[in-house]
Amino acid sequence: MFSNPYLNVVFSSSVVYIFITIAIRIFGKKELAQLSVLDIVFVLLISNAVQNAMVGSDTSLQGGLLAACTLFILNFTFKYVLFRSKKLTHLMEGEPVILVSDGKINDSNLRKMQITTDELLESVHEHGVHSIKDVNLAILEVDGNISILSNDFQKRSLNKVIKKKKKGNRYY
Numbered sequence: 001m002f003s004n005p006y007l008n009v010v011f012s013s014s015v016v017y018i019f020i021t022i023a024i025r026i027f028g029k030k031e032l033a034q035l036s037v038l039d040i041v042f043v044l045l046i047s048n049a050v051q052n053a054m055v056g057s058d059t060s061l062q063g064g065l066l067a068a069c070t071l072f073i074l075n076f077t078f079k080y081v082l083f084r085s086k087k088l089t090h091l092m093e094g095e096p097v098i099l100v101s102d103g104k105i106n107d108s109n110l111r112k113m114q115i116t117t118d119e120l121l122e123s124v125h126e127h128g129v130h131s132i133k134d135v136n137l138a139i140l141e142v143d144g145n146i147s148i149l150s151n152d153f154q155k156r157s158l159n160k161v162i163k164k165k166k167k168g169n170r171y172y
Helices: 005-027 037-055 061-084 086-093 107-113 117-126 151-166
Strands: 097-101 135-140 146-150
Touching: 005 037, 005 061, 005 086, 037 061, 061 086, 097 107, 097 117, 117 135, 117 146
Parallel strands: none
Antiparallel strands: 097 135, 135 146
């Protein structure tokens, strides 16, 4: 494309970076924080598949370092632009999605986000909540994590404070 092979590496790396970023956004935020074995294998294979597209026939140390440097600069710049632009941030990251409200699962949002009931239950249990019925609110955050708010957590926290106060207002 360019007569200078290093410009080819910079251009190709930039195109691959933008493509992968958009593809991850299109195929869902769940992949960002909840990687399964299949997801990790997929990411490794994608990185291998696009390596040649970035560096072409230039397998030199300089070519690899230039591709890596280009990716670091693009990533830094992209994050800075996202930090400055709420519209672009909303477009790229989306909005949090309610999965459970007042102990009731929102099945349509689970299907839309491609989260199984078992995955939701696992997250609920990881937050120390025993049952979906005890969940006040479960939200799939824009980073792919699931946040859980429950009365059970509030009761346990309050009990800890009460126990500490009973020991003479000393906090251990």
